Amino acid sequence: MKNLVELVNVSLSYGKTLAVSELNMAVAAGSFAAVVGPSGCGKSSLMKLVTGLMPATSGSVLIDEREIDGPVSIVGMAFQNPNLLPWRTTLENVLLPLEVVRPERHQFRAKRKEFVERAMDLLRIVGLDGFADHYPWQLSGGMQQRVSLCRSLIHQPRLLMLDEPFGALDAFTREELWDVLQTIWLERKFTAILVTHDLREALYLADKVHVMSNRPGRVVRCVDTAEFSRPRNERTFIDPKFNENVMELRAEIRAQRLPIEIKSAAGSEMTP
Amino acid sequence: MTKFERLGSIFLPILLVFIWQAACIGFKIPSFVLPAPTEIAVALWDNLYIIWFHSSQTLLTTVIGFAVAVIFGAALGILVGSSRFAYSSLYPMLVGFNSVPKVAIVPILVVWFGIGTVPAILTAFMLSFFPIAVNVATGLATIEPELRDVLRSLGANQLDIVRKIGIPRSLPYLFASLKISITLAFVGSVISETLASNRGIGTLMTQASANFRVSLVFAGLVVIAAMGIAMYVIFAMIEKRMTAWAVRGTTFGVGG
Numbered sequence: 429m430k431n432l433v434e435l436v437n438v439s440l441s442y443g444k445t446l447a448v449s450e451l452n453m454a455v456a457a458g459s460f461a462a463v464v465g466p467s468g469c470g471k472s473s474l475m476k477l478v479t480g481l482m483p484a485t486s487g488s489v490l491i492d493e494r495e496i497d498g499p500v501s502i503v504g505m506a507f508q509n510p511n512l513l514p515w516r517t518t519l520e521n522v523l524l525p526l527e528v529v530r531p532e533r534h535q536f537r538a539k540r541k542e543f544v545e546r547a548m549d550l551l552r553i554v555g556l557d558g559f560a561d562h563y564p565w566q567l568s569g570g571m572q573q574r575v576s577l578c579r580s581l582i583h584q585p586r587l588l589m590l591d592e593p594f595g596a597l598d599a600f601t602r603e604e605l606w607d608v609l610q611t612i613w614l615e616r617k618f619t620a621i622l623v624t625h626d627l628r629e630a631l632y633l634a635d636k637v638h639v640m641s642n643r644p645g646r647v648v649r650c651v652d653t654a655e656f657s658r659p660r661n662e663r664t665f666i667d668p669k670f671n672e673n674v675m676e677l678r679a680e681i682r683a684q685r686l687p688i689e690i691k692s693a694a695g696s697e698m699t700p
Numbered sequence: 701m702t703k704f705e706r707l708g709s710i711f712l713p714i715l716l717v718f719i720w721q722a723a724c725i726g727f728k729i730p731s732f733v734l735p736a737p738t739e740i741a742v743a744l745w746d747n748l749y750i751i752w753f754h755s756s757q758t759l760l761t762t763v764i765g766f767a768v769a770v771i772f773g774a775a776l777g778i779l780v781g782s783s784r785f786a787y788s789s790l791y792p793m794l795v796g797f798n799s800v801p802k803v804a805i806v807p808i809l810v811v812w813f814g815i816g817t818v819p820a821i822l823t824a825f826m827l828s829f830f831p832i833a834v835n836v837a838t839g840l841a842t843i844e845p846e847l848r849d850v851l852r853s854l855g856a857n858q859l860d861i862v863r864k865i866g867i868p869r870s871l872p873y874l875f876a877s878l879k880i881s882i883t884l885a886f887v888g889s890v891i892s893e894t895l896a897s898n899r900g901i902g903t904l905m906t907q908a909s910a911n912f913r914v915s916l917v918f919a920g921l922v923v924i925a926a927m928g929i930a931m932y933v934i935f936a937m938i939e940k941r942m943t944a945w946a947v948r949g950t951t952f953g954v955g956g
Contacts, residue, residue, distance in 0.1 A: 479853045501855040511847045515868050515945040527864065529854040563945060583854065591846075 431493070432457040432587060432619045433478055438487035439644070440473050447473040449644035451487070455621060455636075457586075460613060462622045462630035464677060465640030466684050471623040473645070475591050478621065479503045491587075501529055503587045504580035508595040510572040512564040518575050519560040522547040525583045532583060543582075550578040553615070554608050570601035574608065581612065588620040595625065606632055610659055627677045631670060632660055639677060642684050649680055735915035740922060743915035754904040755923050758889055761817055761900065762927075765824025766885040773829035773881070774874060777836025781870065782862045787837070798830045803891055810896045820892040820900060827888035828881035835877035839870025872946035875939035882931040886924060 433455040440448040448470040455461040463471055476482035477489055480499045488495045491502070504525070512521045526532040526543050536543070551557045554574040564572055573593060580588060590609075594602040610633060613620060624630050630637045631653055639649040651673060656664050664670055717737045723729065724736035731739050744751065779786045780794075802823055809819035843865055851861050893902025901920045908916035 476849075479849070481849055481852060499853050499855060501853070503853045505846075505850050505853055507846045507850075509844070509846060511844050511850065513847075513865065513868070515871075515943075524864065525850075525854050528851055528856045528860055565945075580850075 430457050431455060432491065433621070434490040434493070435477065436488050436490065438477060438484045438489060440470070440477060440482065441485050446644040448477070449646055451646045453638055453647050455619060457619055458617050459635045460620045460622070460633055462624060462634035462637045463640060464624060464627055464630045464637060464681065465645060466642050466681050467625070468643050469640040469684075470643055470645030471640065472591060474621075474640075475505070475589055475623060478587075479505065479589055500587075502585055503589055504583065504585035505589045506573075506576045506580040506591070506593045508592040510564075510569075510576035512572055512575055512579075514564050517561050517563055518551070518556065518567070519544065519547055521564070521575055522550065522578045522582050524579060529583045547578065547582055550581055550612075551575075553612055554578060568601075570597055570605060573597060573605060577605075577609065577612070581616070581618075584616075584618075586618055588618050590620065590622040590624075592624055593622075594629065602626075602629070607659075607661070609633060614659060627674050627681075628665070631656075631673050631677070632664060637677065639680050639684075648684065651677065732912050732914045735918055739915045740918045743913070744919040744922065747916060747919065750904065751901075751919060751923055754899060754901050754920075755927065757817075757897075757899040758820075758886070758893065758901040758924070759927060761820035761889040761892075762824050762882075762885045762931075765821040765889060766828055766882055768821070769825045769829035769832060769881060769885065770878065772825070773832030773877075774836050776829070776833040777870070777874075778840060778862065778867070780833065781837035781840025782858060782866060787841070794830065794833065802827050802888060803895070806892050806895045809892070815896040816898065819896060820889040823892040824885040824888035827891075828885040831877040831880050831884070832874065835873040836870045839873035840866040843869060872939075872943040875935065875943055878935045879932050879939070882935055883928045886928050886931075890924060 431454045433453075435451050435453045438448060438451040439446065451470075451474070453461075453463075453474075463474060465471060473482070477484055478491075480489070480491075480496045483497070490496070491500050513524065516524070523543060527536055532539075532543070548557055548560065551560060554577060556571060556574055556578075559567060559571065564575070567575065577593065580590075594605050597605065606629060613633075622630065622633060627637075631651070635653060637651040637653065638647045639651070640646065641648045653673070656667065656670060721737050724731075724734060729736075735743070776790070776794075780790050781787070805826065806819055806823055809822050813819055813822070840862065843861070847865060848861060851864065856864070889900065890902040890905075893900030894906050895902075897903045901924055905917045905920040908914075908920065
């Protein structure tokens, strides 16, 4: 399968701090990739790199095998904070990207009916079709995150970027939304990149889990999860192989974290 | 507001007026020092036409100056809030300008425009645009960076972001500032009228105090206060209507 996203020897620095260094990663078109790693490993930088919001300091970011030099408009994004506009209803919030992205922004008035239908379809999948006219403050956190998910998909992006979208939710809602996301993905088959701290979430949703090292981040390991059949469900959680993978990933990330703590302790002794 | 809270806003002023009245009578304060509320009421009634003649002028200059301030202040706020360059170059100047006592500028305005309406409008404008500009700029500058990323990744330019998010987002800030600014606009036009005008509440009060008609001075103050409160209430009502989403009720699901 062709790669939709490919990062080749990418580095990114903010001033003197190197956030990402020698990062290599490839995401096949139509696949679901997850990125996990210790906190501060440059996962959010990865988001900015892939979407073209921030240019790589060195190396190249390829989308469709072509190097990018600015924001790519094939992306939908969702974050830990749903960031809904409080003055817009659910439906209006979902429609927002169509008022901005080309070519839809110029057809917005003419095709409004079609766009509304498209939005209602998405809301139906996430189970919010009865809440189209509600305002964000009338929705629970989980519902808001569903709306945010719909908003990130309304313009039918080929690439969905998720930055810890379920991080702030309670465990039940989170697992519920995993299934919602899986359902949409199985139906629409876009490419997805999920950045997360939750290892079970990564293994449950992704085809491939990329483990990043401590800062400066690079991919140190890839775990293929093709052996867990789709659609995955609660039985996947009790699969011994699944839990083995969780343990392995956890050990890997611990190992990534440990050296820096020793180093920083040693460093503090040297400074005075 | 509960009924009890609402009653407080009516009873406290009434209580104060009673204490005032009692003090004037009890301590035998002469009316050219501090007129009793009843005397002020009489002065108000006796001079109704003169007060109307002057207060209509004050209301006019205030509203015109304020209207210009809203347009100018909002435009300036949008500019300063959406462009980092505009922020760093304009902000220090704005703060400097705002620190200048406007009383000191009135004589200059009189030299340029003569006495009367124009300096009053300009003083009202100068005093009231600053809070508007600062508030609108704050509303724009505090757009969540992630939301900005969402729009930018869709190919939105700065103008799209300001239009779709910035301006609606800054509306509650704008209306909050209007309530403050309208009262400042009154202060501005009255200052100007006091110094250089032959019409307006400020003029009336200067003339009345020169003639030792202290109760008429107080009547003027009452009228200004009443106009200020009326304008404040009008803008508070507009605010409530325009930005219901920002002053949302605590009850879940109502009004959806």
